[in-house]
Amino acid sequence: MHFSKSFVFVGMIVVGVTLLYLSTHKNSVRPAPRHSTHGSKGNLHHRPADLPTSSLSKQHSEGSGPTESIFQNSSTMNSSSAPVRAPASTADGAEIASLESMTATLSTFSRPEVGLSDLTAFLSSTTQKPLVAKQSNPDTGEMSIVRTDNPLLGTRYFHAQYFKDESDQTFLQHMSFEFKPGESAMAEAVAAVRKAFPSLTNPPLVNSPSFVKWALDEKYIVWIKKLEAADLRDNPFNAYTSNDVGTVRVAVEAEIH
């Protein structure tokens, strides 16, 4: 049965990747979990344990208005802040494991037998806090963008785009994530792709120091790109700083041109 196969397959991948992830992260420094940028019911599970309910209520009571000092210049507040960890220039073991996990995610969830809900269930089970933005219009239908609020260490800006066709079937058009800059980031990403996509036995269609591309099958391509300032600056979804130059994007994408 189609559904059962999908079910078994996704189940195995979810557990496997989760275990691999946990095994490689247990001794690593994790950033504090990111929290949703809104106060929906589902996200209250993720509020910091030390944040009292009364504070939450105050934060969310838009009607009464927020406290003064959060909105006005007040540079004399007396509180301690968590230190900010600067990203290292070279990926460590945990970050390589994240790269491999995310590349495996691209491989698994670009298969025709798995869909959007399988992807979000997986991302949720690996604590990546997925969100789905559904945007539809009467003409070109529904596009669902999947992002995550809590990416794996060393990766960021996971992004998947699903569309509905004329028969109301949902299909994947694009799925990608970014890996931190580093001297060997491209090589590490290429190695991760080769590991996660064992069917890529043919040489890449394009193989340059800043861009590598394979034909996955007749419908999809896989590519890795070292991002330049313009790529990053003009991205409508992601923020940009000049420190980001050299970030590597790994993508699976419909062969559309």
Next chain:
Amino acid sequence: MPLHFYKIFSTMLAAIILILGNSALASDDVRVLEGPLDYIACMAGERLNLRDETLSKVLFTVKRHEPAKVVQSFGQDQQEKTIDGVKYVFIKVQFPERTEDPNIGWVAQVYIKTKSECGNYTEPAPSPVPLSEWTFPTVKRASQSYKTGARRFGASRSGGSRYHAAADLYRVHGEKVLSVNTGKVIRDRYYFYEGTYAIEVKHSDGKVARYGEINGQVAAGVGLNKVVASGQNIGFVGTVTSGCCNPMLHFELYQGTATGALTQGGNKFNRRSDLIDPTSLLTEWEHDKFGVSY
């Protein structure tokens, strides 16, 4: 612990999960938004502080409903701070329209929401606009004919297994792309192909155009549900990364009689069933605008 252990163990565990009816995977912890991923500053007051990394210094204040991007930086993007007895979670946010340097700082998370989540934000409804004059979508003639080679509509792709669904108008990277007529933006920029983007416009006669392989830069005044005029700048020429071809506008046109995604299976163009060959219309518009045509 060796990797093979995990493989074996994960297979066993997957079987258990299946027996249990997938309960371990079931999750309601997926945030679903109805609308685009447009983050804004959303608060009751008029202004919100954006702070530096220490949270002690205000870099600048942002206005209500100012566009924002939530930053993910490979490291820690969250801090907590107590202000007037209230503990806030601060996140890193960029305000891309700000000219201040840096325009990234820390903002209380509860005040950064998508437009659809922001209770006091109302998207202005676009007014219908009558059809205007048709015009060619680039500022100058295409540098090579869009009727020949790999650029033409129907050109062979992937060894003949599929056909090209657009006319490729070769121009200069970053040059303005123009709307071919009045219309409404029904899908703002999304990832299209090899680092380029696409925007979809429903024109006033019902045709739908996809302006593909543009770069990600926003054109002034253009966004989802915004009305555009004939000849209005709606994007900028992009370049696919593989170096297959010159910077271009990949121009697709649809009759507007079908619904659903523009890309799909079912034919050798891998496009919606009402795809039309835009070549003759482009020729007409090109002649009207430049006095000559390919």
